[in-house]
Amino acid sequence: MIKDITIGQYFPGNSVIHRMDPRMKLVLTIVYIVIIFLCKNFWALGLMLLSLVVMCALSGVPAKVILKSIKPIAIIITFTAILNIFYVRTGEPLLDWHFIHITTGGVFTAVFMIIRICALVVASSLLTYTTSPTQITDGIERLFSPLKFMRGGVHTLAMMMTIALRFIPTLIDEFEKITNAQKARGADLETGNLVERAKALIPVLVPLFITSFRRAYELAFAMECRCYHGAEGRTRMKIMKYSKLDAFGFLFILFATGGVIALNMFFRHVV
């Protein structure tokens, strides 16, 4: 159940996309998502879709794994599509029956939205598939480093994120262990109504919280023992450097952006 969540799943590899600088990947992903929403017609959207396919192919992540990322949002996609089909009233009428009015405009918008959302999800999944969580948080920290003057600092936030991500699998493990231990003592977690089930979770959640606090203390001590004292004077083992790959990536997205703007202007009338 819990293991099915794919958010933040990293797919190890050594492709050109994997080797790009995480900062560049983060920025380009955001730019890509923005451009998807600037597309005004199918030609522009098609161009973005094509570039996404190229990037996915370059990443070496199996298509099956990439498509899996769409599965969790299938409901949202269906919902958006249905709303658009029924509520957009532009274009030629296709169906006019009692209170249901479907128009060509509605169908177009629905398809447009589906492609948009899928592209958005696939693009951000591609980022997490090709960049390890540590790299992502590192990248975020470096990108936001101009905000150093903020109280607490960017470093603290990034460190918190890293630790949180690092401990998700540990907590899932712990959760399963405690659940099994309580089941072995006859705890019944599967039957009963909502209130009963929530109550049945107490024997699992209390030990889980206590373990988490204990872990937090231990981790803090361990970090202090290794002389951790925040960002000040901290150097890095892996120094991020932009390479030619990043320049190529940047140019790739730049051309795609140019293409979208051009296509938007040429085919102004379509959808």
Add this chain to the structure above:
Amino acid sequence: MSILKTDNLTYKYSVGTPFEVTALDSVSLEVEKGELVAVIGHTGSGKSTLIQHFNGLLKPTEGSVLVDGQDIWESKKTLREARFKVGLCFQYPEYQLFEETVFADIAFGPKNMKLPEEEIKERVLRAAEFTGVTKEMLEKSPFDLSGGEKRRVAIAGVMAMEPEILILDEPTSGLDPKGRDTILRLIRDYRDNTGSTVMIVSHSMEDVAKIATKVLVMNRATVMSYDTVPETYRHAEELLSVGLDVPQITKIFMELKRRGLPVRDDVYTVEQAVVEIDRLRKEGVRV
């Protein structure tokens, strides 16, 4: 009839994915009533997976598990019965404590069994007395106890269910020698007093030699041997070859034998060693 039986038990993790792993490979095993079985095997040999099948926490991919001659996966009822017949105490059980008082925590299992109030109280007091949990401790919060005390409370929580088969996963790990001896004595006494079948998973060969009647050796998802303690340690070489340890005293006797002394090859406690060396002396062998 054996109290616990597995028939061609096979278990695979993550079936149908590239990460599929066979954790148990057609394990057939019969445990007689009243035995004190020690399960040994190194990490990843399938010990924990095996014991989680005995009370139905894991469902076999193939094969069956029979408790008291009853297939536990036959219906929901038989499964629930197995949960109470087979008491499973996990590794580091002190992390499962959650109630406000020690008393309430020990009572959690019996309460789930839907026993009458009086019976619950009786069982909690009995288990507490047995594990050396004092009256004052019963009123305390389990989180105010020391590590060893918490461990005993957690074990009492499983014992209070009075299972026919008590299974403990590494009950002595992380304890000091004194705490370890206390727990081992307690486990042995439990079996002697109630006539229940007991199974312990252990890494310490000395512990195993001290209390077990039978040893189950797991290796690479299969049962390597299931035999009495002397028989098991007679094959010390094989144990060592699969990366398991044997008691220190057994190692010494293996070396003595290698050097040509006519010593027995099933010595596994210091007491036996003393007897054996005395015998050699009397027979006039230079030791």
